[in-house]
Amino acid sequence: MSDQAQKPAPSLAALRAEIDRIDEAMHALLIERSEIIANLIKVKGTQESGSAFRPAREVSMMRKLVERHRGILPLDTVESIWRVIIATFTHVQAPYSVHADLTVGEAAMRDSARFHFGFTVPFVPHMGAGPAIAAVAASKGDLALVPAVSVAGAGAWWQSLEGETAPKIIARLPFVERPDHPASLPVFAISHPAADAVMAEVEVHSLRVSGWGAVAARTIAPLAEVIAEPDGAFDGAALLISVPKGQTLAAITDALVKAGATIRSTALVGSHATRYTLSGAHPVAAAR
Incomplete structure (x- = not known):
């Protein structure tokens, strides 16, 4: 007979006692974390x-x-x-x-x-x-x-x-x-x-363009995420473009120009991490 077969199953009381022990340990760790944060506040002061x-x-x-x-x-x-x-x-x-x-x-x-x-x-x-x-x-x-x-x-x-x-x-x-x-x-x-x-894995830019339309939108859709709003003239648009890691704003603006658009202005308005997605049970970094 194996050791596993000989070992009696734990009682409900024993299992609940283990849960109580873990809960107490988790609470103690949170208290310990708070004490470290208190020291961190003292060290950082007004430096940030x-x-x-x-x-x-x-x-x-x-x-x-x-x-x-x-x-x-x-x-x-x-x-x-x-x-x-x-x-x-x-x-x-x-x-x-x-x-x-x-x-x-x-x-x-x-x-x-x-x-x-x-x-x-x-x-x-x-x-x-x-x-x-x-x-x-x-x-x-x-x-x-x-x-x-x-x-x-x-x-x-x-x-x-x-x-x-x-x-x-x-x-x-x-x-x-x-x-x-x-x-x-x-x-x-x-x-x-x-x-x-x-975190600058994805740069986010504000663009003002003229000549915005279906062709320009289709051209840059595979390159970056875009939010577009009408801006100025009937063919003008204000764009919020999230430039993914491995891509460049220059490549995107070049594509817009080739699609018939004119770049009126660009400005960096922030950045963020690459989207981190779950595919099935495995974590996978998304393309953008």
Whole structure:
């Protein structure tokens, strides 16, 4: 008879005692983490400016989380727990609010904000990207969440990010994308970026063009993600172009010119990490 066959199955009481032990250990680790954060606050003092949000570090943490996860606990739950821990401790270090553009729908945007930032971080609703960005511009470290998709009547809100001192796109959420994500609405996080916190795998540019039409749109669709709004003359457009890693803005503007468009202006308005998607059970970095 094998050792495994001889070993009695653990009792319910013993299993529950193990759960209690693990719960206590998890709580102790959170307390220990908070003590380290308290020391971090003392060390950092006033050395940093801009948003306390650190997208480069958070992307790294979330990717590692996905790669090491296993077992019956849904990834959604693990991701949500980690997001709340990260966002809450960030808020403890430097209090901030999340200003959300509700034009795409209150439920979807509120789900995204609560999934990624929890309930400790104040949620401030706005009807439009413009007011949300203006609130961030007037703050030291607040965030704005704006849909990363085309919304009818939204206007070219990204043009307010063009100035040197204007807020910038610093992240695209969710960090880990999948079809069944509980907060699947793609959103841009906008804030005053800290120089050492930028994740520049995907650059986001604001373009003004003339000669925009179906041909130009089809030409650059395979090269980059584009949100377009009418701008000026009947054939003018304001474009928000996310240039993926391995691609260049020059190649995209060259393609637009060959398609009959004229580039009137360009401006870098932010950057974010490459979209990280799940294909089946395996994490895969998306093309853009």
